[in-house]
Amino acid sequence: MLNNTLAMLPELLPPEASTFAKDTDSTFMFITWVCIFFFVLIVGLMTYFVVKYKRKSEDEVTPNISHNLFLEIIWSVVPIILVLFMFYWGYVAYAKMMDPVAVLGEDGGEHIDLYVNGKQWSWDITYPGGFTINSKDSLKMKNEEEFTWSPKELISEGKENNITSYMTVPVNVPVRLSMTSNDVIHSFAVPAFRIKKDVILNRNAIIWFKATKPGLYIYTCNEMCGIDHGHMIGYLRVVEQDEYDKFMKALDVPLPPEKQWAAGKKLYLNSCSACHSLDGSPRVGPSWKGLYGKKGHKMVDGSTVDVDDDYIRESILNPNAKKAEGFGAAVMPIQKLNEKQLSYLMQFIKSPDKDPNTKPENK
Ligand code: HEC
Ligand SMILES: [Cu+2]
Incomplete structure (x- = not known):
């Protein structure tokens, strides 16, 4: 009830619009109420003591009180427990944010x-x-x-x-x-x-x-x-x-033609370059240098293919259908790409060195 009253103050908290909001807010509200409680207690007692123990006459001497073990233990232990509790509460809420399972649910699901x-x-x-x-x-x-x-x-x-x-x-x-x-x-x-x-x-x-x-x-x-x-x-x-x-x-509008090759290159750098070089050196998979248009490209089973759009497409969508010679044991993971991405990549694989859309420089 009190929480609701406080949250109703204009603009104190934004609307709660995600699954995390409740946990964060209850932690926040708990801390706020602890602060309010201690603020009132401390400032209240202080004001009360200021009035009560005000020096009454010029020659009144302050008594010499060195300590009070009972009080000191109370004001150390109680805050420690409170602060640890705040930490625990906040940590549990934070851990949920970092854990995909908390968002996706146990059985995974779409995201x-x-x-x-x-x-x-x-x-x-x-x-x-x-x-x-x-x-x-x-x-x-x-x-x-x-x-x-x-x-x-x-x-x-x-x-x-x-x-x-x-x-x-x-x-x-x-x-x-x-x-x-x-x-x-x-x-x-x-x-x-x-x-x-x-x-x-x-x-x-x-x-x-x-x-x-x-x-x-x-x-x-x-x-x-x-x-x-x-x-x-x-x-x-x-x-x-x-x-x-x-x-x-x-x-779902395709990129303008002059941006497609660059988009293909970006996809290559993000998703393929770890396994495919452009300079002829083998990595986990074969290099793409001179790949497109190659005649008699050798496969592990001894057959040969001519590298065209269809072969490239199949190599990406169904990597293990035909395996290039020398890479029989290596496995290419299935790439989740849509048609547009495939077509951008295709343009890049056809001409990895140069964007075919850029005009030759007139030097
Ligand atoms: C984890 C490593 C790995 C990644 C990442 C990878 N590949 Fe491959 N790729 C391979 C291996 C290994 C082969 C050869 C064996 C085969 O064909 O399955 C291969 C073969 C190919 C071939 C046929 C090459 C040839 O010489 O016959 C094409 C085309 C290809 N990959 C495209 C891609 C594209 C496009 C991407 C990125 C979207 C990609 N690969 C990402 C490992 C990888
Ligand atoms: Cu910024």
């Missing part, structure tokens, strides 16, 4: 992977399928009219509030954010979800959440990262599943 890129000074959000929404082309989508919300209105409202980034997730579905930074340390925080994690160059920070209430929330950068740090605010829309599906469909 959504989003990629978050912090940079001075905005956030880029990359959705499954490789479509990135950044501050420049926020919500540039087809079929806008199909939505129950208006992307255009959201953006114009966002602009007024210095919003530079937009994220959309479905309600009640676990979401995993893989986050990294292009430059300095940022920190990704969603107050309504009670989540926050530092985002650091060359590191991949993971955070999970499950939103529980549809609505419009904000995310911010919580690490002072430069002059426009305050502009790293984004709108986070939590929507019903069918609305999310519509949104993903609307995002």
